[in-house]
Amino acid sequence: MNNKVYDVAIIGSGPSGIAAALELSKYNINILLIDNNERVGGQIYRASPPEFKSDESVEEMQIQKDLEEKIKKSNIVYKPNHTVWQISENFRIDGFTESEAFVWRANKIIVATGTTERIVPFSGWTNPGVIGLAATTIILKSQQTMPGKKIIIAGCGPLLLVVAYYTLKLGGKIEAIIDTNSKWTWLKNFIFLFSNIPLFIKGFKWILKILLCRIPIYSNCTVTSAENNNDLLNVEIKNLNNIENSKSIKLQCDTLCVGHGLIPSTDFSRLMNAHHKFDKYLGGWIPEVNKYFETSVPNFYQIGDASGVLGAMPAYEKGKIAAISIIHKMNLLSDYELDQQYKILSKKLKRLKIFGEAISKISFPNDLLYKQILPETIVCRCEDITRKDIENSANNGAHDLNQLKTWTRCGMGPCQGRTCHYATSLVLAKCTNKKIEDLGYWTGRAPVRPIPFYVAAGDFTYEEITKIESTPI
C-alpha cells in the first residue's frame, strides 16, 4: 500500500479544481488531482478523447488545452480515469479504475465535483430515447455527435440554449424547445446578464442562431409524457398552469433531451457528515462553508459548483480562494498576504456572482412541475419507487427523507439518490405540507460511485482475507 501522504488532494479537475491545483502548485506543495474523466476540464471544458479530432474553433477547447498544458508542466500528481468511492477517517481516500483499487492519504481535501443533473419526473421519463440535457452536452461536446435525428429539447435554464446551439451547429434538426420558464422570467433576469459582457454576447449568439433557424419555442410549458412508438417518441406538452387539464399539444421526436437545472454534488461532504444548508437558487443542499470554502469538517474544502451552482468563472475564483487559505495554513503565506489576496479574489467573485445568480433563477424548476408527477410515475428509477409509494409511506408516518428511504429504498440504489433527491423531496413536501428544507437530506454513504466487486476485492487467496475475531458461541 502506498503510504505517501499528500499535502492536498483535490477531487475533480473542472475549472475550480484546476484553479486550486495551479495556485497551490506555485508553492511546491504535494498535490494529488483525481478525476474520473479521461481529460481535465470538467463538463464545461469537456474535451474529446485524444484520438478524436477536436474542434479548435471552439473557445472552450482552447481553454481546455491551455489548462491541460499547465497541469502537465506542473508538479501536480494527476490521476485521470480514477474514481473516488470513499473517504474515511484521517482522510484516507479510496479510488478505483476499471481494473484496480487505489488508496491515497492527504492532510487536506478539496472537493470540486461539480454538479449532477436534475430531472423532474414525468410519465415515460425513464423510456429509451429520453436523456438529460447535461448528458446531451457531453455527447455534443466530447463526441461531436448528435443524440438523435429529430430532437426535442425541454426543461429550464441555459442548457436549453447550449444544447440547441450545438445541435444546430452540428447540423441537427430540432423539432421544438419546451421551456418551463415564461419569456417574462428570462426578461426579468436579462439586465443582470449584462454584468458579464463576453458571456452575454455568447448567449446572444446562441439565441440568434435558434431564432434564425425558426425553431418553435413553447414557453411556460412542460413535457408531461413521452411514450415509445416504434423508433419514435410521442411527446405530450402542457402549459404549466394547466398540467391537470387534459388539453395538450402532441409532438413526435426520436430523442427528448430534458433537464431542470443542476444540483451541487454533495456526496462527499454528506459522507463526511459536514453541515449542510438549503439554498434553492444555488441548486439545493450545499455544505456550510466559511469564506475560504472550508466546510464544518476542518481541512475539508468544497469549491466550484459543488458548493453552490454559479458557473465556471466563479468556480475558478472559488478554487483560488480555497488554495490561498491552505497555503496560509501551511505557513507559506502571511496573514497580511492572505488578506490582500482574499480581497482581490473575493471582489472578483462577487462581481462574477451577479451573472451566476441570474442564471440560477432561470435554472430552478417551477414548483408547479410537481403536478406532472402522476401517482404511477417512477420517481426513483434505481428502485422503481413511484409517487404513490412515497405518499403511502408518508401517510404511514415517514415524515423525513431518511425514514422514507429506509421504508421504501427510494434513493438507496446505485445512483445513491443523486437523480431522485429533488423529486422525492418535492413529493414528500407536498404530502406532508412541509418545506423541502425541513425534510432533511439523505445521509451520505459509500460507495459514492458503485464499485465492482472484482475491483474492490482484487486478487487474493483465502489466507489473505483479513483475520477477525470469531463471534462468541
Add this chain to the structure above:
Amino acid sequence: MNKTFDTIIVGAGIMGSTVALFLARAGKKVLLIDKSQIFRSASGSNAGTLTIHMTRASLVPYALKGWEMWMNLSEWLSRDIEVKHQPGLCLAFTEEEEKLLVERSKIRNDNGANIKILNSAEAQKIEPSLSKKIRCAAFSEIDGYAYANQTGLAYKKALQKENITILENSEVIKIKKNAKFSVTISNKNINQDYYADQIVLACGVWLGEILKMMNVKINLKCLAQQLIVTERMNNFLNSVITIANGKLSLKQFSNGNVLIGGGWPGVGETKDKFTSTIPENLIGNIRLACYTTPELKNTRISRIWLGLEAETDDAMPIIGKIPDNEGAYIIGSVHSGYTSGPYMGKLLSEYILGKNVNLDSFNISRLIQKQ
C-alpha cells in the same frame, strides 16, 4: 394531550416496540419514545438474518421462538414485511474451520437447534451458487430473513392500531421517581414531562447513558457493524449463507439485492451520528463474500452502511427489573437480537404483567458497577 400513562417505553426499536405492543394489547396505556424515529437504529439497519447459525448457544431456544414469530408475522403484527423461510448453510473452508463448525453446531444442537453437517457436494446441491472450495457446511432447515428496513413501517402501523402514543425525535433528558416516574423529554428544544407507574428502557446502545439517569452504572460497548448491499441481481441465491466463525451473513432479497453482513467492525459512537467503515475490514468482508459466492464478482457494490449494536461485558442480554427502582425495567444487548427480538419483547411484557416468566439469567445485577 394527557401526559399520564401506565408505561413509558424509551426506545422504539424491535425490543421496545414489541413490549409496547403486547402491553397495549393487555389493556395498558403506553407511551413510546424515540430520540430519532421508529426503527431507525440497529432494528432497522441490521442484516435481517433470522439464523440459528450465528446465535449464541444459550440463546438458541429464544431464537427458535423468535424465528417462529417472524414466520407467523401476519398473525400478530402485519403482512407488510418481506419475511422468507430459507435453508441456512454455515460454511467451512479450512480444516480449522471445519473443526470449529462441527464443535459449534454440536453445542447449538445441545441447546435445541437441529443442525446437520453436510459434505461439499450435498451443500452444493442445496445451493448451487456456492464456491466449490468449501470443505463442508452446517445445514439448518430453520433459517431465513426479514427485510429489516421495512420493519419500522409494519410496527408503526400495528402500534397506532393499538392507540399507543409514539413520540419521535424526542430525547429523554431526565428521569425522576416520586409516586410515579416523571420523564422529561426534549423535542426541538422544548421540554415536557410525562408520567407513568412503569418505565421500560429499550434504547439499544444508548442504554448506558439512560441508566446513568437512574444512578445505575454498567459497562456497555457500542459496536459499529458494517453492511454491504449490491445492485439488484438476477435471482441466484436461495439460502442464507454464513461461515463457521460467524463473520459473514449473505442473502438475496426478492427485489434482487444481495445483502452482506457478518458484524465486521467500523467506526461509530453513541454520541456522534457519524459512522464510517474501516477500509481493511470492508475489503475483508467483500473478499469473504466473493470467495463464498463467486457470482458476486460480476456485480457492483451499491451501498455500505453501519449499524450500532450494544454488547455487555459477558455478551449476554439484560432483560428484567432494574434493582432499587420499583417499576423500572430494561431490555437490550441481545446477541442476534433481531431474530429473537419479538420473543424477548413478548417475554418482558408478560413479566411486567405479572406472569410466571424466568428471566434470572439476564438479570442486570451481574453487570452493575459499585459506586
